[in-house]
Amino acid sequence: MQQVPKVKVLLAEDDLSLGYVIKDNLIDAGYEVILCPDGQSAIDKFDKNDFGICLLDVMMPNKDGFAVARKIRQLSDMVPILFLTARSMEEDKIKGFQSGADDYITKPFSIQELLMRMEVFLRRTRKMHSDKSLSFTIGKLNFSYTDLKLKIDKEVFNLTQKEADLLKFLCEHSNRILKREEVLLNVWGKDDYFLGRSMDVFITKLRKYFKADPEVNLETIHGVGFRFNTPTTG
Amino acid sequence: MQQVPKVKVLLAEDDLSLGYVIKDNLIDAGYEVILCPDGQSAIDKFDKNDFGICLLDVMMPNKDGFAVARKIRQLSDMVPILFLTARSMEEDKIKGFQSGADDYITKPFSIQELLMRMEVFLRRTRKMHSDKSLSFTIGKLNFSYTDLKLKIDKEVFNLTQKEADLLKFLCEHSNRILKREEVLLNVWGKDDYFLGRSMDVFITKLRKYFKADPEVNLETIHGVGFRFNTPTTG
């Protein structure tokens, strides 16, 4: 149906009968939906590398929609947030809470209208999302290119830009043989003897990080290049 | 819909497919856009309306961007003018045409970049889009952008406008890596070596304020930029 992975929607709505209606309709429309019955649980579920859009009811027990939005904004300023508000709410109050790309939709709304609003947001952020918040899961390791962080079991390595560039390239081409020349041209932009030796130094550094997960290893193909072996399940 | 009147943009661009793309994106971003396919019609449209900003393609049939700019300058010396130029153009030639608040942006540019540049300009002339009273809580610190005040435990620092602009930007994008270039484009409007050093001076100043709260810190990501680390719990 969709070659692209489904967009994940964080839906926070305390009226569960309404929540399920929205959820089912969004699933029908090809989204993946996580429904939370209150504000706090929405915050707990949130993960910036995971969700494409957040739909937050404004009036909820245990942290209202605005509080949740502020929290989410601290964690990601990219993800679009759409408020679901009751008609009774004054516009000023809502406006005041808007920041950046946020919008709101007044209950009762049609699913069509909701889907349209969501599309507008997603169209706007899809490009950025696809190249701005890159993260990879490599075995037990989690690598966020945008944060320059490589995590394993709570241990965090702060990478330099070059290390991250190299690792990103390896991740994007894992489990196949990469010629030295290929890596150099793509990551350094040119290929000469000294940069080749420089690359070897970086390879050593990356291997130190990978020690933590024996399933992940950077194999040398003598005279040719490397192969970044990673578990392929999942 | 919006209580604040929308900012009107005069967009002169002879490549209509590009013109429509820009127009649609600007409308999405909340602007009102008048698109003109050549220089003369841009001049005709100009005096009839009160525009907040002009975006002029340099190379156009029937009066080029510079000619249009001269004409507009006769009618108003306040309105910001932003040129859209082809990469091939020599910088000197463009610089020569700059006057006062004018700037230029080189094609191809991202809509993000265009919006950022426009924002910087508009902020300079009119007092912000609609932030009546922007304030942030950062750990133990309390920052009121509108009052230019940073408070901690009864101690108050009076910030300058630039300090506040920078801090506001950092607050709005905390806990993620911000490239130097990104900060410069957003806060200063352009990115060159000296402004970069100027930014470093401001960074030093802000860090002095943050000394009061160890939970808040402005981390350097060497060779990349900064990350404004603020507590996210609570």
Added chain:
DNA sequence: GGGTCCCCTTAACTAGTACTTAACCATTTT
């Protein structure tokens, strides 16, 4: 009109970092 103040930019010096180069050793290939 000149002086003063304020704030931003530029300069200058210092400190620190990341990448390259070198050196030496290990492994593989011929």
Added chain:
DNA sequence: AAAATGGTTAAGTACTAGTTAAGGGGACCC
């Protein structure tokens, strides 16, 4: 065994950023 390739560590170097102070332009005031 000799030669080539790659692993590893350390030294070297260019660059980046921190910091403080000196310039310099604009606003305000007398």
